[in-house]
Amino acid sequence: MTSIDQLKPAKDQHPSIKTTASDPAPGAAEEPEAKQENGDCAADAPRQTDPPEGGWGWVVMLASMWCNGSVFGIQNAFGILFVSLLEKFGNENDEDLRFKTAWVGSLSMGMIFFCSPIVSVFTDLLGCRITAVGGAAVAFVGLLASSFVTSLGPLYFTYGIVFACGCSFAYQPSLVILGHYFKRRLGLVNGIVTAGSSVFTITLPYMLTGLLKSVGLAYTLRVLSIFMFILMLAGSTYKPLLPKPVSSSKSGSRCPSLKRVFNVHIWRSLGYRIWAFGIPAALYGYFVPYVHLMTHVEERFGVNANKEILLTCIGITSGVGRLLFGRVADYVPGVNKVFLQVSSFLVIGLMSMMIPLCHVFGGLIAVCLLMGLFDGCFICIMAPIAFELVGSQNVSQAIGFLLGMMSVPMTVGPPIAGFLRDRLGSYDVAFYLAGIPPIIGGAMLCLIPWVEARRRRKEAQLVAEATEKMLESKNGAEVKVKPEDTESII
Secondary structure (H helix, E strand, O other), rough: HHHHHHHHHHHHHHHHOOOOOOOOOOOOHHHHHHHHOOOOHHHHHOOOOOOOOOOHHHHHHHHHHHHHHHHHHHOOOOOHHHHHHHHHHHHOHHHHHHHHHHHHHHHHHHHHHHHHHHHHHHHHHHOOHHHHHHHHHHHHHHHHHHHHOOOOHHHHHHHHHHHHHEEEEEOOOOOOOOHHOOOOHHHHHHHHHHHHHHHHHHHHHHHHHHHHHHHHHHHHHHHHHHHHHHHHHOOOOOOOOOOOOOOOOOOOOOOOHHHHHHOOOHHHHHHHHHHHHHHHHHHHOOOOOHHHHHHHHHHHOOOOOOOOHHHHHHHHHHHHHHHHHHHHHOOOOOHHHHHHHHHHHHHHHHHHHHHHHHHOHHHHHHHHHHHHHHHHHHHHHHHHHHHHHOOOOOOHHHHHHHHHHHHHHHHHHHHHHHHHHHOOOOOOHHHHOHHHHHHHHHHHOOOOHHHHHHHHHHHHHHHHHHHHHHHHHHHHOOOOOHHHHHHHHO
């Protein structure tokens, strides 16, 4: 008992024995700052920043839900706008125009993810609120400007770049801010927030169809710009509770150093590196069914097949999956949440391979129901896993770099599948091959819990060795403890 009592004051005198997997940046003098910069362990966050698990957080949750719904609802409904753009700028049967118009939507979706690493830096520098409101304002300007264009060319800039970049700056803070208010319920809250995109994806096409028929394309885009204005108001609710991880340098300069702007600590975590490369590897085939399924249905079951019901099935079960697995994730401890993503990749990979085998339309509906359910599982637990791997102080850039890396397979995978279809005359081989990357990527993610458990064992061993050396030095009178200190603790 004496050794335990003596350990406490010595620990206060020697904070250096708190060993972590990655040391803080050189020049960090204070222990709290070192904790905030650690990109390996979420448990290092100070106790006073524990989230309130509610309160104003419920308002923030609803605002984030609107962000996810409006951003991805509009993106996913581009197919409705696509037809109107063809009618406005030329002939619906013009193949060259169809190709050029399709790139407007592809550029827009790709830019949302491509800009994410830059957005994460701005989020660390300026905070979630300023970044989100500024992004929504840029998206509002881009969408409003798109309603005044008279040719297809300017849409690449107004819709594909300005609107998409604004959406990117508004979207990522909506994921980061949730960790300021929730930890124990973070899975459920992320499920509710990400379910917003499912709700908008299901309902917005019907609204857009009615607007396009009644007021035309220009006024429809102006109505959608109102969604971005509301998003500005929603972003203003992102009141941060955690300190910003980026601070100015000791030299007195108001500009932070490059090492503090770009958070290199997250890459020192082997678990995060596996996660950041495993997910993009899985996504090379992940989105192929979502892009080419409608054309495949027309080729196999005819143009009169009720192919829209398949998108509805995916949208509904994806929303259910986000709510269901988001709640389940709250009961899965630590990085073991990764196994939920592993199961989602495994099921989606197998379902992709099942699509060519479905010669009955009912079988295809069953496949789409399962794909949507586990798509919701994959999406809703991305942020909770990031919090577990790198901690709340580093999660912004962790998510940002991941989304940026996701932009490559999202852009490359579907065109490769289209190339295979043109060469081979059917989508069968494309769907078979599309099922392989999710399975391989999911297998890579299985290593994360083992890597994190090994890291914790090493940390515990280092702490034990440091404690033992400290006690030996105390017994040899190398470290002097005042008697009154010991008595005050007893």
